[in-house]
Amino acid sequence: METYDALLLASTTPEPGRTRTILDPATGEEVGEAPVHGVEDLERAVEAATAAQPAWAALGHEARSAALLRAADAVDRSAEDLARLLSREQGKPLNGPNARFEVGACSGWLRATAATPLEPETVVDDGQTHAELHYRPIGVVGAIGPWNWPMMIAIWQIAPALRMGNAVVVKPSEHTPLSVLALVRVLNQELPEGLLTAVCGGPEVGARMAGHPAIGKIMFTGSTATGKAIMKTSADTVKRLTLELGGNDAGIVLPDADPKAIAGDLFWGAFINTGQTCAALKRLYVHDDIYEAVCEELTAVAATMPMGVGLDEANVLGPLQNKQQFDIVARLVQSAKDSGARVLLGGNPEPDQPGYFYPTTLVADIDNDNPLVAEEQFGPALPIIRYSTVDEAVAKANGLDAGLGASVWSSNPAEARKVAARIQAGTVWINSHGGVHPMVPFGGVKQSGYGLEFGVEGLKSLGVPQVING
Structure with missing residues (x-):
């Protein structure tokens, strides 16, 4: 188990001129120094992810799911310290449907994602034609997250991407980088080196992710305006997108x-x-x-x-x-x-x-x-x-x-x-509002985005469909 101090220390960088002070929005007190990564850091992360992904994909669903369960155990071991860091950086209280709830949801979603079955689907079998629908890994997934539920939404992106055999590069919000860095550090206790990396950069890093030829999909949760920018930047590489955008x-x-x-x-x-x-x-x-x-x-x-x-x-x-x-x-x-x-x-x-x-x-x-x-x-x-x-x-x-x-x-x-x-x-x-469940598909219509997360449909969105006919 990593202590709060160890998680906070591991989420900072001593490089002079490449840090940014993160303040507690409730008190104005300093929480820590966040690294400020650039496009060159993203390139290194993508290179490492590209190298690590084939062996991860080759493990198959059962072994990957077992790793996600071990990662969930790691989150549970550090849950209280993760919650305290989240509370200080994001501002949400420990109790109620807030920081402890969010960290618990990280563990719960990892476990649910590991347990969700996804079998090949026989779409035609009439004696003449036998056609099966499979889902293969995309490769490298870019995950761009918000500041309101920084850990939980990161897991919503990371867990299905890993389960489907992809590597992941995460870009947390500039407002809440320490929480996501700490979470990634905990997850990486149980994952192969290079498979999951967080890069804490500004808009130029996000833009490069959206247009990067080695990134096969972007998952983004945030504003409609930023979602539209990602759509435009990703067009040249015909990148797959899941966009969960603003709501009213x-x-x-x-x-x-x-x-x-x-x-x-x-x-x-x-x-x-x-x-x-x-x-x-x-x-x-x-x-x-x-x-x-x-x-x-x-x-x-x-x-x-x-x-x-x-x-x-x-x-x-x-x-x-x-x-x-x-x-x-x-x-x-x-x-x-x-x-x-x-x-x-x-x-x-x-x-x-x-x-x-x-x-x-x-x-x-x-x-x-x-x-x-x-x-x-x-x-x-x-x-x-x-x-x-x-x-x-x-x-x-x-x-x-x-x-x-x-x-x-x-x-x-x-x-x-x-x-x-x-x-x-x-x-x-x-007679309720806003509740989500790891097996119930979730996504928006109109300018609130497109694509589904959670459950079987969420797993499918992190794979490339392939029909084997014959």
């Missing part, structure tokens, strides 16, 4: 829902990771009949949730991870206040407080075209919009270019499923 998820509360019964799940659907989740509930449509009751019950729940420094065991909400995101949330909430919307809770950050804390904010009586509704806030501020008919709510839910997730809330699941079928989103949850 809608929730529709039907008039038969029980406001008190759903309030807790509504809260966590919107405010998990302090709202910094692509598939969080970001705009809530509530029928006139129960609008005030939902506002009242949701406010009562939200008011009980402690926010503060992540290493304090009592807290379940933390800061925004960076000032840029804090400024976005502040701007959008101010736009709602300027329009005359009713602030039920929050909306006034303390000016002299250290860290990027924005209070849990609920905004009612807001127009559907207000920027807080129309733009993805990615923070702890939820607009609650009235509607009169289900047709109106569905039209508003479908009115944006985003289509990652959505939810329908009702005491009648059958009726909720009928409404869900009308919503343009990759996943629609019933």
Whole structure:
């Protein structure tokens, strides 16, 4: 087991002029010095990955799965120290669905990926033709991750890529490199040398990854704008892509829902990771009949949730991870206040407080075209919009270019499923929002990206289909 100090030390580099200081977004205190890699470091990582990949692929699914299980054991051995590093660098609290939860999900996804069967599929066998569909390794996969769930999303990319016989080069967010470096170090206790490498560079490294001729696929989670840039840069090499891009998820509360019964799940659907989740509930449509009751019950729940420094065991909400995101949330909430919307809770950050804390904010009586509704806030501020008919709510839910997730809330699941079928989103949850499962495919539609992750479909997306006919 690696200690916290050992993980932190191993995630830094002593090279002068090639480091960047990482600060705790809750306190402003220094966490550590992150390496700043360049394109030449990427080239070395790709060369090592290319050399290591054939022998890894030759091991077969069973041996590769066994290695993933050993890697999961390694994560479990270092879980608490990984969680503490994650909490300090990203800002999320240790408890609740936060740092310890995220590290546990890393182990769980490794195990689930190892256990997922993927057998050759006989597509025709009629006595004259026998055709089988197989999936072969791509080669080297480039994984570009975000800062909101840096460890967990890295595993979502790494685990299926390795299972399918690929090597992986990871580029973590510049905001949260130490967490991913530490995780990769732990995983590499059980993996062949050169197979998995993290390169902590800026946009020039990401651009080179997207256009690199030796990288056969890019997996990217992040903004729609960056996803579009990756598509353009990758075109010359006809690179395979899985893009999980921005979301502005809608929730529709039907008039038969029980406001008190759903309030807790509504809260966590919107405010998990302090709202910094692509598939969080970001705009809530509530029928006139129960609008005030939902506002009242949701406010009562939200008011009980402690926010503060992540290493304090009592807290379940933390800061925004960076000032840029804090400024976005502040701007959008101010736009709602300027329009005359009713602030039920929050909306006034303390000016002299250290860290990027924005209070849990609920905004009612807001127009559907207000920027807080129309733009993805990615923070702890939820607009609650009235509607009169289900047709109106569905039209508003479908009115944006985003289509990652959505939810329908009702005491009648059958009726909720009928409404869900009308919503343009990759996943629609019933009476919950944002939950993911390693065997349930996940991906977006419209400008929230394309490609599927998780389960059998996720494994297939990390392979090259090959038909053997005859």
